[in-house]
Amino acid sequence: MPWTETVIMQRLEFIRACLAGTHSVSELCRLHRISRKTGYKWLSRFDPADLSSLQNASRARLTQPEKISPDI
Numbered sequence: 001m002p003w004t005e006t007v008i009m010q011r012l013e014f015i016r017a018c019l020a021g022t023h024s025v026s027e028l029c030r031l032h033r034i035s036r037k038t039g040y041k042w043l044s045r046f047d048p049a050d051l052s053s054l055q056n057a058s059r060a061r062l063t064q065p066e067k068i069s070p071d072i
Contacts, residue, residue: 006034011054014039015046 014032018025018039029039047053 008051008054011042012051014042015054018043 010032014028014034017023017028023031025039025043026036029036032039042054045053045057
């Protein structure tokens, strides 16, 4: 089963519903067909001043362990 792609507006709708407090996070995750882990990840990443915070984060490595040091 392939993963479903979500757009930023769908994520924002989920965040707004969480902040409204009418349903629990578990209920909202079930309604939006996402896992609780994903729901909490979106909540932790959300920055109200920057909607791009809801985009997928890069999966690229932050370090390059094979990089040759400049001393050599």
